[in-house]
Each structure stands twice: as structure tokens, then as C-alpha cells.
Amino acid sequence: MYGLVNTAVADLARAVGGEEAWQEVCAHAQVPPVAFVGTAAYPDDVTYRLVEGASAVLGMSPEQVLAAFGRHWVRYTSQRGWGPLLQSAGGSLPEVLAGLDALHARVRLMMPELRPPSFRCVELSATTLRLDYWSERPGLAPMVVGLVEGLAELLGGSASATHVRVAADRHDHDSFAVTHSPAPA
Ligand code: HEM
Known part of the structure; x- marks a missing residue:
């Protein structure tokens, strides 16, 4: 999916748990914590892994995330x-x-x-x-x-x-x- 989706996941993680939470989400998802380019297309797998990472770090189910x-x-x-x-x-x-x-x-x-x-x-x-x-x-x-x-x-x-x-x-x-x-x- 386009990077705009991943930057929005980052924004949500930061809003809930701050910069530290976002760094942990990336580590959990095994995604390098670099800025995504909104107008570049990334594999869907990256977004799914970020959702799973956010679920683990923020203590929410993937559906809640x-x-x-x-x-x-x-x-x-x-x-x-x-x-x-x-x-x-x-x-x-x-x-x-x-x-x-x-x-x-x-x-x-x-x-x-x-x-x-x-x-x-x-x-x-x-x-x-x-x-x-x-x-x-x-x-x-x-x-x-x-x-x-x-x-x-x-x-x-x-x-x-x-x-x-x-x-x-x-x-x-x-x-x-x-x-x-x-x-x-
Ligand atoms: C101006 C506002 C919006 C923009 C710029 C936008 C843009 C996008 C982008 C970039 C994607 C990723 C798809 C890809 O990269 O292939 C996406 C996916 C999606 N969008 Fe939108 N969207 C907007 C509003 C909405 C709204 C209001 C809804 C529903 C109420 C919606 C429903 C979805 C869903 C469910 C997906 C997930 C992809 C899928 O189901 O396969 N979008 N959108």
C-alpha cells in the first residue's frame, strides 16, 4: 500500500504511546524505523506487520488497531x-x-x-x-x-x-x- 497508509499508522502509534512506542512497533514488525514516503508504494506485508506490531506494543487486538x-x-x-x-x-x-x-x-x-x-x-x-x-x-x-x-x-x-x-x-x-x-x- 502507499506509504501514506504507513505514515498514518506511525502517526497513530505516536499519538497513543509517543515516539518510543512507534520505535517499538517498527522493531516488532521488523521494519526499519525510517520515514515512509507517502507517494511511494510499499508491499502490503509491511502494513500488515505494522498493524501486528502496534497490536503487540499498544496492548490492543489487531481488530482494535x-x-x-x-x-x-x-x-x-x-x-x-x-x-x-x-x-x-x-x-x-x-x-x-x-x-x-x-x-x-x-x-x-x-x-x-x-x-x-x-x-x-x-x-x-x-x-x-x-x-x-x-x-x-x-x-x-x-x-x-x-x-x-x-x-x-x-x-x-x-x-x-x-x-x-x-x-x-x-x-x-x-x-x-x-x-x-x-x-x-
Ligand atoms: C481523501 C481521503 C482518502 C484518501 C486520500 C484515500 C487513499 C487511500 C489509499 C492511498 C489507500 C491504500 C491503497 C493502496 O495503496 O493500494 C486506501 C485504502 C483504503 N481506503 Fe481510502 N482514502 C481516502 C478515504 C477513504 C474513506 C473515507 C474510506 C471509507 C469510508 C476509505 C476506505 C479505504 C479502505 C477500506 C482501504 C483499504 C484497502 C483495501 O480494502 O483493499 N478510504 N485509501
Whole structure:
């Protein structure tokens, strides 16, 4: 994955446990503690090892690390030049979720080796929706939970996402049930 993802893992580890924690995460992951280049592509294995390292060092399960990372990601990217792109994706949670493939397609203009996931947002009522998620990478569903909840907060509202269908042999995608409240008027 692009280095931007790994720099966000580093930022999260530092926010939770300081520079020392990040150095320990790198040691545990057997990744040299050098700065990642945000616009360079790295093997996915590096990111998975960093998540495992963060789990061991920060005393969280890998699923908890991924969920925390998802929440962190939306703030992190919006503070590092990607805010306007996120804002242009829409003003409400369903709008932004429905536009995620278009958003990643625009990211790919700048990161040509991007292998983005794909999403489908099905609105069920004014406050509930189903989010379907296709990815070539295994095990990242907890990150989607954090992403959706963090995104709702960034938009001034709140959301709760539950992983209701797991990708398996007969299902090529994961699904999430999302309940959301918009920002107060
Ligand atoms: C402007 C904001 C965003 C940027 C710049 C961005 C960019 C990226 C990048 C660089 C990757 C790594 C993929 C690769 O290197 O091949 C990625 C992966 C991912 N993105 Fe985004 N993204 C943004 C917002 C979002 C949002 C809001 C969501 C969901 C609510 C999302 C869902 C994901 C997921 C789940 C992955 C993991 C890869 C996978 O499932 O295969 N992204 N994104």
C-alpha cells in the first residue's frame, strides 16, 4: 500500500504511546524505523506487520488497531492535503459513502499504483444504510467500521457500524449495517 497508509499508522502509534512506542512497533514488525514516503508504494506485508506490531506494543487486538486506524485515517488525510477531495465527495455520510469509488479513482490520478477497495451504499431509511465492501486484501473489515464512524464524526454527526456479513467462499464481499445521525442543524 502507499506509504501514506504507513505514515498514518506511525502517526497513530505516536499519538497513543509517543515516539518510543512507534520505535517499538517498527522493531516488532521488523521494519526499519525510517520515514515512509507517502507517494511511494510499499508491499502490503509491511502494513500488515505494522498493524501486528502496534497490536503487540499498544496492548490492543489487531481488530482494535484497525478500527482505531480507520478513525484516525479520515482525520489524518483531511489534515494532509486531502481535505478538499473528501469535502467534494459530499456533505452527508450516505453521499460520501456512495462516492467512495469516485474518490479513490481521483486519488489514483496521483497514485497510479493504487489498488483501492470498492463500496456500494444502499440507503434503507433516513438513518440506516447497508455498506457493501469489496477488497482484494483480507482482514481489513474492522478498519471499515472505524472509517465509517470517523467519517460521520468528521461530518459533525455520528454513526455506528456493525460487520454483518463476512466475505467467504460463497460471498465475494463484506457488508456492514450502519445507523447514523446527521450533524445537528
Ligand atoms: C481523501 C481521503 C482518502 C484518501 C486520500 C484515500 C487513499 C487511500 C489509499 C492511498 C489507500 C491504500 C491503497 C493502496 O495503496 O493500494 C486506501 C485504502 C483504503 N481506503 Fe481510502 N482514502 C481516502 C478515504 C477513504 C474513506 C473515507 C474510506 C471509507 C469510508 C476509505 C476506505 C479505504 C479502505 C477500506 C482501504 C483499504 C484497502 C483495501 O480494502 O483493499 N478510504 N485509501
